[in-house]
Amino acid sequence: MKNAVTVILILLSTSHYGSCAKILGVFSASGRSHYILDSALMKALAEKGHDVTVISAHGEKEPPKTKGTYRSIVVTEILENRKEMMKQLNTNMFDREDVNPFLSTVFMGLFMPKMLEATLQNEEVQKLIHSNEKFDAVIAEQFFSDADKALATHFGAPLIVLSAVGANSWVNTIVGNPSPTSYIPMLQTDYSVPMTFCERLVNSLLYVFGQIFFDLVVYPNENAKIQKSIPNGPDISDVLYNASIVLMNSHPSLNQPVPYVPNMIDIGGFHVQPPKKLPQDLQEFLDNAKDGVIYFSMGSNLKSADFPPEKRDAILRTLSKLKEQVLWKWEEDVLPGQPKNVKLSKWLPQQDILAHPNVKLFITHGGFLSTTETVYHGVPILAIPIFGDQKLNARTAMDNGYGLVLPYQEITEDRFTQSIQEILNNPKYRNNAKKISETFHDRQVSPMETAIYWVEYVIRHKGAPHLRVAGLDLPWYKYYLLDVIGFLVLVSTVVVCISYYLVKAVCKKVCNKRKTKKLKQK
Ligand SMILES: *[C@@H]1O[C@H](CO)[C@@H](O)[C@H](O)[C@H]1NC(C)=O
DSSP states (O other): OHHHHHHHHHHHHHHHTTOOOEEEEEEOOOOHHHHHHHHHHHHHHHHTTOEEEEEESOOOSSOOOOSSOEEEEEOHHHHHHHHHHHHHHTOOGGGGGGOOHHHHHHHHHHHHHHHHHHHHHSHHHHHHHTSOOOOSEEEEEOSSOGGGGHHHHHTTOOEEEEESSSSOHHHHHHHTOOOOTTTSOOTTOOOOSSOOHHHHHHHHHHHHHHHHHIIIIIHHHHHHHHHHHSTTOOOHHHHHTOEEEEEESOOTTTSOOOOOOTTEEEOTTTTOOOOOOOOHHHHHHHHHOTTOEEEEEOTTTSOGGGSOHHHHHHHHHHHHTOSSEEEEEOOSSOOTTOOTTEEEESSOOHHHHHTSTTEEEEEEOOOHHHHHHHHHHTOOEEEOOOSTTHHHHHHHHHHTTSEEEOOGGGOOHHHHHHHHHHHHHOHHHHHHHHHHHHHHHOOSSOHHHHHHHHHHHHHHTTSOGGGOOGGGGSOHHHHTTHHHHHHHHHHHHHHHHHHHHHHHHHHHHHHHHHHHHHHHHO
């Protein structure tokens, strides 16, 4: 009896321990792919019993049925802003393919503060800010969206940062992680390692340019949004470097291995769900494809329907010659000249399709979700990268031997056919995809469990200052030891100068002595 009581007491106390926390997620990035990651984490936390509030550009059709509550605040202004901006730019997304990486940084840096303002000024967000609600943790995404982090200070909660991509100069800066531009290519490039002299030069310039541009333009701009929207809002410099941990959507098998400070946690693959049942027509299509299936999708931002006519024709001619079946994410009702072996759909359950054994190849834009999911399921890729981190992801797939890159400008019937045939006929690509998939899955605990553990860890300890590296508190000239190097250069110059004059003086004396000797001898 006594034992039973103890057991019950222990059960009660453990169920209370780690019990419901209140967690706020604030995600101002407009892209649907970002929301897929953000909401996957927030749903899992709600499923674990926590009460979550999610501020984002997107929402759920139905609130997810979870153990804890899932409240969503949809900032519709974000997508409206984006539409307006695309209209002003008046360009097809594919035109961004050849945008210079310096310009794309400037573009995002000028565009994102508008999104942050939309978020912080949103009516419901303002109500929340002016309420007396408290949170145990605030999760914000690292995507030109540092003003969002001020909500952690406002609600007196530790800050957790979620990064949709692996270690890069944005994340490294905020946690004091080394960012050596000698061997780690910047996100906007498509360099492979080792980099040539010119690549290292451009890579370093991009890094320095980014740092200066953020310090002089982006941060002051974001700070203004904080002061405008949050009463007694903190200065941005006080929130920038205050993240307790950073959850990174990456893994060494996806990107190149790089150094991490102790509060950077890899959770790449956390959003991938076990395969669900496919809709019946897709299931039959995939089951019946005895020569295999090629899955073709340019992601949620780019639309295949926007391919210019000459590229589209080259693609259609290529696909129509294949014996394989093709499943193509095509966003319009009809495709003129649709080949017999091509099935179209406006929306496709990508993860469940990649899980099907008949899928032989994934033709993709190389976005961070698509590359993670393809590695998860061990499917080789043919990448047609357009912007952002896509070129670097594509390049990594090629360097790791599970994919090929077909630059957008070079899409012709010949090149497209050649690339597809190479991947389908050379077993190397599939084997490498399987091998990398195995290392990707070989972990102590699943990436989602890792993510939840670390969020709860931060909540339990009310922050994680003990994981913070001291480098964060140094000014940059001390961090790079410029003062020490300057001192050493000075000392060595003085030593060299003194030695020079000493030697000179001694020589002069010796010479003079000889001269007088010679004179005397005469
Ligand atoms: C920084 O984080 C710590 C730990 O979570 C917290 O106590 C402190 O108030 C935060 N500072 C700011 C300015 O948000």
